[in-house]
Amino acid sequence: MDFTPTEAQQDLEQLTRSIAEKLTTNDRLRELDAAEDRFDDKLWQALADAGVLAAALPESVGGGGFGVLEQCTILREIGRPVSPVPYLSSIVLAASALAEFGDDAQQDLARRAGAGTAILTVALAEELNLDPAQPVTRADRSGDGWTITGTKITVPAAAFADAILVPATTPEGVAVFVVDSSAAGVQIDRQSTTDYSAESIVDLSGVATNQVLGGVERGxxxxxxxxxxxxxxxxxxxxxxxxxxxxxxxxxxxxxxxxxxxxxxxxxxxxxxxxxxxxxxxxxxxxxxxxxxxxxxxxxxxxxxxxxxxxxxxxxxxxxxxxxxxxxxxxxxxxxxxxxxxxxxxxxxxxxxxxxxxxxxxxxxxxxxx
CATH class of the missing domain: 1.20.140.10 (Butyryl-CoA Dehydrogenase, subunit A, domain 3)
Incomplete structure (x- = not known):
């Protein structure tokens, strides 16, 4: 392999660092520590306006066509000043997965995330379950759709996310469902975390959805x-x-x-x-x-x-x-x-x-x- 950064990585590194270090000051972090949700919306909007959020998404959803290497470069620069923004959950995981496996409507949601007009997240962790690939949360067929029941913990940005990707076990295998965070049966309770990050418990009580990402066969x-x-x-x-x-x-x-x-x-x-x-x-x-x-x-x-x-x-x-x-x-x-x-x-x-x-x-x- 070649460890030499690509030109795109170098450009994104400089751009992201200049924005993140300018806006993520100690005073701003102190202010966000006391906020209900530790989310720097000003920094998030600045990253969206500069094209950073969309840069490493596929061109099919309005992105720059870059990939994992460039996403890691951006994450590294966000980590340097410990900027409280959900780039990992919203862009790297949720939007990228929707772009890779989603239908037209789901890809449009990814496009909105890249533009900064929607925030997404992925609910992976569960209580007493060390293997997120085998979720305890269940989904069963109900008419033309599915009904999801279970509890996810430490879900980043869930309290202000527009949609949540929820892995669940079905009678046909594991599948990933796209759930509207305001849907009936979704209860989101903020959690206290060691680093004050915005994470929540997401309780799913008979949540109805027909949005399966990639289909059950590819779950x-x-x-x-x-x-x-x-x-x-x-x-x-x-x-x-x-x-x-x-x-x-x-x-x-x-x-x-x-x-x-x-x-x-x-x-x-x-x-x-x-x-x-x-x-x-x-x-x-x-x-x-x-x-x-x-x-x-x-x-x-x-x-x-x-x-x-x-x-x-x-x-x-x-x-x-x-x-x-x-x-x-x-x-x-x-x-x-x-x-x-x-x-x-x-x-x-x-x-x-x-x-x-x-x-x-x-x-x-x-x-x-x-």
């Missing part, structure tokens, strides 16, 4: 497609968060003086920072390998699990290093580095911890013929 394929991009997308966002966190702690270690010396010159501190540097490089390398294989439609199960493992495992170590080196300052919840700690911990556990990634990686390796 497992659609779910797998979404989950692969969710894991890689989380790793990309984590990379941006860890890169910026490492920059902040390195700057602090150079400037903070104790015993007439910068603390970065002390062996113990230097070793922690060196380990963090290596961890970030591992996240970067494994992320781009997984993203490249996805972009080339190559088998990527092992690479995706490896990338998410490093995003989780390295995320744990780097985030704690950032706090420890900052000392008491790092424990101040109003200090910027504390936001990076919370964001890294969120990305660590979303869709499976490091241990869960190793379990799935072991499963996939065990299935490879000797």
């Amino acid at each position: 497992s394929e659609v779910v797998g497609w979404i989950l692969d991009r969710a894991a890689v997308g989380l790793a990309a966002q984590q990379l941006g968060t860890l890169e910026r966190a490492l920059e902040l702690v390195a700057e602090y270690a150079r400037e903070r003086v104790q015993f007439d010396r910068p603390i970065g010159s002390f062996q113990a501190v230097a070793q922690r920072l060196a380990d963090a540097f290596i961890d970030v490089k591992a996240v970067r390398s494994t992320l781009w390998q997984a993203a490249w294989r996805l972009s080339e439609n190559l088998p990527a199960e092992a690479e995706i699990r490896t990338a998410k493992f490093w995003a989780a495992d390295a995320g744990h170590r780097v985030s704690h290093t950032v706090i420890h080196v900052h000392g008491g300052v790092g424990l101040d919840r109003d200090h910027p580095v504390h936001r990076y700690f919370l964001a890294a911990k969120h990305n660590e556990f979303a869709l499976g911890s490091a241990t869960e990634q190793l379990r799935r990686l072991g499963q996939s390796l065990a299935e490879i013929p000797a």
Whole structure:
């Protein structure tokens, strides 16, 4: 593979970084921390106006025709200032899946998401279910449509989303349904999360729909497609968060003086920072390998699990290093580095911890013929 960024990646990196860093200030984040929904609508609109939201969507839905690599570049830049916008759930997962598998009406919904006039999300996580590919939520035929019953947890942006993609188990296999968030039987309750991100419990009580994404016969394929991009997308966002966190702690270690010396010159501190540097490089390398294989439609199960493992495992170590080196300052919840700690911990556990990634990686390796 070639790690050299494409011209489109470089352009999107510069554009997204300039917008995100300008609008995602500490004062703005403090304001959003106290809001009912931690969603930066001003930044979201700015990204839409600049064409960032649509850039990495297919041309069939009015996008720029770019793909996974460019989406990961945008996610990385959103992760750097820990910008509270649902690019992963609305664009990378929901809109991209609608563009890939949807009918004309569903593709129109993806087009609206790319234009910033609609927000979408995907409900993947369930209580006591470690395998989102085998949902506990059920859907049964009812006349010409389906009736969905179940509960999804930690659904990003659900409280202000226009539609939700809901994987459910049917008598004919797993399928993904497109559910209007205002439909009868849909109850959305906001959840309190460690990093204040806008996530909700979505309870589905006999929700009627006739919108099956890709058809029941392709349901497992659609779910797998979404989950692969969710894991890689989380790793990309984590990379941006860890890169910026490492920059902040390195700057602090150079400037903070104790015993007439910068603390970065002390062996113990230097070793922690060196380990963090290596961890970030591992996240970067494994992320781009997984993203490249996805972009080339190559088998990527092992690479995706490896990338998410490093995003989780390295995320744990780097985030704690950032706090420890900052000392008491790092424990101040109003200090910027504390936001990076919370964001890294969120990305660590979303869709499976490091241990869960190793379990799935072991499963996939065990299935490879000797």
